[in-house]
Amino acid sequence: MVPNEASNQLVGRKSEVELLRALVREVSSGRGRCVLVEGEPGIGKSTVMSAGMAEAASLGCLLVWGSADELSQRLPLRVMCGCLDIDRWSVDPYRGEIAAMLLGERPAGLLGSGDPVHAATEMVVALVERWCAGSPMVLVVDDLQWADEASLLAWRQLAEMTEQMPLLLVGAYRPVPKRAPVVDLGEAVRSHKGVIVALEPLANSDVHEMVADLVGRSPGPALRRMAGRAAGNPMYLRELVDVLLREEAVVVQAGEADLATAAPSLPASLSAAVSRRLGFLSRDVTQILQATALLGVECPVAHVAAVLGQTERDLAPQFDEAVAARVVTRAGDRLRFRHPLIRLALYEAMPTALRAGLHRHAAQALAEAGAPLADVAEQLTATPAAMDGWVLDWLAGHASALVNRAPQIAVELLQRAVALAPPNGPWWDTLSATPAVVPWWDTLSATLAVVLFRLGRTAEAETSARAVLYRTADRGRKAHMRWILAYSLLRSGRAAEAAAELRQALDDPELPETWHARLLALAAMMQAGTAGDVDAAEAAARRALAIGEAAGDRFAIGCALQALSVVSGVRRDEPARLACIDRALEVLDDDAEYTDLRLLHLANRLYSLTVLDRFAEAEVTLATVRTLAERMGDARLASLHHPAATHYFLVGRWDDALVELDAIAQVPEDQAYTGMVHGLAALVAIRRDDRATAERHLTAAADQPANTPTSRANSMPLLTARSVSAERAGRTADALAVLVVLLDPGYAHTERHLLLPDLVRLAVALDDVDTARVAAETCAADAARVPTPGRQAAADRCRGMLSGDPGPVLDAAGHYRRVGRRPELGQALEDAAVLLARRGDIEAARAAFGEALEVYDTLGVARDIRRAAARLRPYGIMRGSRAARPRGRHGWDALTPTERLVADLVADGRSNPDIAAHLLLSRRTVQAHVSH
Template identity: 30%
Template sequence: MRTEGRTPDADTGTGAHARTGATSSTGTDAGTSTAPGTDARTTAELPDATSPFVPTGLVSGVRGRIGTLGPDTLTLLRMGAVLGRRFAFLDAAALCERPPATLITALDEALRAGLLDEDGALLSFRHDLLRQAVYADIPTSARNALHRAAAHRLVASGHRPIDAASHVLRGAEPGDEEAVALLRRAADDVLPVTPGLAADLMTRALELVRPSDAARFDVGEQAIVCLIRAGRDREALTTCDGLLAAQPPLAVFGRLQATLGGALWSLDLAEELCRRAEAALAVGGTPPEVAARLSALRALALSRGRDLGVARAVGEEALAAAIATGDRPAHVQALSALGEIALNAGDGATALARFTALSVVDGAFRPEEAVAHQHVDRFDSAEESLRRAQTEAGSHRQAMLLWAQGQQHLGRGRLDDAEAHFETMEDLEDAVQTPVQQVNSRVIRAWIALLRGNRAGAGEQLVAARERLAVKPNPGNRAVVCFLEALLAGHDRDARSAVDALRRLQEIGPFMRWRLLRTWVGTAVRTALTAGDRALAEDLVAQATAHAERNPEVPTATGTAALVAGLAAGDVGLLQRSVSLLAAGPRPLVLAAARTDLGRALLAAGRTAEAVPVLAAAQDAFAAAGADAAAADVRRLLDGAGRGSGTDAESRPGAGAGRTGAVRDRPAQGWGALTASERKVARLIAGGHTNRSAAEALVVSPHTVNTHLTSVFRKLTVRSRVQLAHVVLARGDAE
């Protein structure tokens, strides 16, 4: 089961414009006069008192009920109905143009009649149908004026602009500058939390600006920003092209193209992004700060190409221009582009420096900083970045945060937690229709399925990856799908198909160019050797060696290079060096795979006594991670070693330490089916925690807690938190 969940492809970018986790338009009853800060709906969601949803009989009944009330009471109720189901007494008194004290008697009468209730500091209609019936009795010709007066009152009394937006939209016509100004303020206000609502507000504001109005381009630019933040990139592109068709001044032309860059990047239109940026720079008339932004976008687009040297030079020029002009957006975009270029080039130290600087300029990019730390094996530092990202990244970066957290768990060998984060990320990206890391996530989950022995599950992930590749067919996604095809073919012992898939991958770009695949180059070399394709194996070894030379302080890079060199040369010494280097790193599953290769080589060389402890350590690591199939494969090697040497593997001193003999499958249902993280979540929720407070306790996102909780409910066959609490309390354990 899936619940929520998205981020930039490892090779398509986690750049300044990668933004997901946006929410759609939401809100309370439109026109509700509540405490400042309450969301409100746009005009399309306003209840219409004359609609079929207000039965005529109800209106007549309410008229009869209020017909005996005093005129002040009736006026108070009508003004309240304009404000919304819940409203402040002071706001209603202001609309009545009366001092509040003179309406106390009217308020008492409305309360005694059961028409209104006191709701804390606010008043509320007993039922919204009652409010609508009162509203229906207001002359239609007066309603728009009353709503405009309500908007003025709400703004004047310190309410947020969003609280007045639905009122000002009543009767707004093209050319209504007051409505446009208020909608712009409201959109700015809600953008950080509800970008979908901000996009709706700005789309409406743009409709209210006359084509000849000089402010149209400013309003349109703000609309594009909101649409991009909300993940509505196609709408942003259409809006921008509509503005460009009006032939704006050159300075505005460049600014609009720079603003649109994020949408083009997210839409996988890197070539189009590069073309537009170059065109805007070529026509001239662009202010220096906008030119810096356009240069940074061009560098970001070039990061997809093969000539990363050119991309780097463009990015450096953009960064210098950003610093010279003091333009923060250009600074963010340039650092992001340079970080992407460095990661794609395999220069981990430079990438870390760029993304660390970026996170200082804008804390929303802490997830990128964490990923950069992971690429240089600094997982403790990555953990700290992720903790800070929980509070600094913002809701629109949740998908990127989930991706970084999933990579952290994956690197540490925590497969259950990794899969939960990736699944949540996928759901979040699906929810906002912004697929960024969908393909990469599916490839990782297929690999996890194979480690667990679930070939069918891995095949399902391949199908899903291909479907998402059709939506976003960039080079990075094409390459990782080719690798997954090779991985599954190799698992099925179809060496020729596996090596053909690797060859197709290499045609897209060198294997080590795709950063998601770098720790799997050993698998690729084994596949090539099995198929007898020594040329491919040697090419992969050369790529891994070059990558290690670029990252001499990174154990995973140097250890992996030694591993593939040892595999290609059949050199036990190199394999031993690989294990030694990887043991100094933070990735237990990469080390376990290297130990397995070393153990096999030692067995082949007749050095059984040396092979057994190496293989035992590999089995322990796989078993601890829940990689049951991988652990079983190593177990078979150990059993063979025991028989071959005339000893019982289980009788060796310490042989059972950390293992339980045969690998056991986790049950599908019941408490035993829960992962360690799911048990933690179950206990916290059973103890009264909300999803948010449980997330804070576990230092994960509420989205991840929701994913775990959905799985817990399914596995325990419960349907409520109360039932879950009963199950947990009945166990009485505190593990």
């Protein structure tokens, strides 16, 4: 008997397939979901998925399907690019842009930030989002156990979005061996109302049905027993029956198919069964299949031919035979193994040494045939082959592109190359012993230092940079390595050593001018940032600026101005700081090479504008900076959330502030900001009467030190939160005591004016006139020293409350109203209302009170409303019929203004990216609001 070729019929698995079909119908009517299918090799994951998705296209869904491959695990986004058809020749410019990003066609900045893989991952997610806006989509990624980490991250992010868009996201994986990022997918699916389908072995009745289907007759008792050996695994069963049929061990007896002999020899495992199937193939075909197996589960026919050194046409008969033997299938110009296990059996049958040699040969053959970089790299890292002349040549020629496309692979190959000359040996002797390395050693090891620095592997970057420094004669390269060394030292908290390195570099009389300016600017940046001698930092920065200008080096100028802006920041001279930043932005223009530096300036600009109460401009900068940071894949996107959170907090968009704070919580916390993050979150919670959350944040920041200028500067929200919390608990004296620390000269360089009016209010309430006066004087002095409108308004409020004159308090309210600082507007109006009422100007008091209530209402602060009402009641001023209601906890009323706006736009039928553009929010912010 021969195997029944038509036996592709699905046996059992009814409920699983029906579940997937139902989800396809759901998505076609607009409701997305995420699904994971898990099970051992050959159990039927791919088969069940394809049966489940069969109707997708006819129901109007866009169906895309990709499979990960064992070889490509370290190639970032490999699977996603494959399934979404992203390559540099894409007709769709957006996909072309993603491919270009991955190919490193964008210069890497000297600040070592900006990760193209991260940026491309974001873009992949955005691409799917965009497609989903056009039509429902089914996206299947098979064999996730082999997927690269960036693709897994993209899958997870998409899973989180399935509740909000018409995307049916499907994935399949083998649960063993366990891989952490794959396990995380399960978590994501569970927490986003997804489904996990675990495929168990087939039931006995299904096994018999399948055997009957394969042999074309009902199986007899011996054959049934034998089939039991497959333990319900359809792949094994299929291979087992296939072997039996090919070896003619099955005969027809009395209308049933049964075994000819009682105990035929049988393969002991699935892989043995597969290997035995391959034993039937001719030598030529086996050779072709081995070459194909080297290249992965799927590859272009042309690549196989290139590896074998022949033309496709010569090999046509062999390809046909392999397809006929049901080992591979052919779709257009690509070959694909019918099953990954078949590839594995072929691959593993080759001796390790032979495999290593073949991979090395394949790499060269593919490179010469013009195959993509990633395919060549895959071959070079498949087994640790020797570094020979060709490999080093190739590496030197493609290192910078490889660093972008596959940084991990780049590091591995570069490390292998560089290790040919160990750092502590007599290096020249070792190098000369491997002559192929000599011309490349410098370049390759410098590239290694750069990529390690960029990957944030600071300690290794430091070692590599030192090795190059020690050996290279090239002055420019030396300077570049010093830059990396000093920056790495700074990042690992060793500022003094970093400064020493820079001094040593600057001592070199032959230092190229450009590098002179850059290193000097870096030294100034460090000096200013670590709060050393500000005047000295300024002098160094000015010198760097002059040299940079003379050398015409925009990067050095940008760095020097960054240092100067930090100096002005430390001096709290905001207008001067903003001027430096704007000048730097003008110099840097939008040259891609300086994007990371520009980003740094833009983030500082955002902060500066916020301090200056220029919120509208801050909003525009925020949008620019966000787009840029997302495109850059900037690891420091986190540092952007701080000024953004402050901005939103000050203008009273507290939900947006909370989204930013959440984003900060998702990255390893920067100690300096802990007080600020928990302080802001606690403040919002306190004002909204959510005591449990407030307590949680206050406890988390309990022992936050405030002993450096930075930590003091960032402790303002925390101090406010502690004070407001004590005041709400009726402990007014404690509330005052918390704030008194602000009068300490150590706080002179903070934004303490934000809190001083509260200090005055509390002191006046407790009849502590001295403290109230000192606080008011301090506020006035701060405003005189750095006359920003915000400081002046604060000083006015203090003065008014101290003297009991509502005039200046109303002036301050006028300022807050104009610039949009709503929380302070509410408070100033309430205070002014009390002062007006005390003077007997009831009408004006009523008006101020009414406006305060409106403001409080939009902020959702019921307690403030009650407090204000209680303060005004003694003067006969009541909340009246127009007075604000506390925010409802459910339904439309429970929404904040931003949420309402988002809800309106969603109701308008706009897709999320549109909404984000409209509101100038980031896509993630919109997701957070929609899912609330």
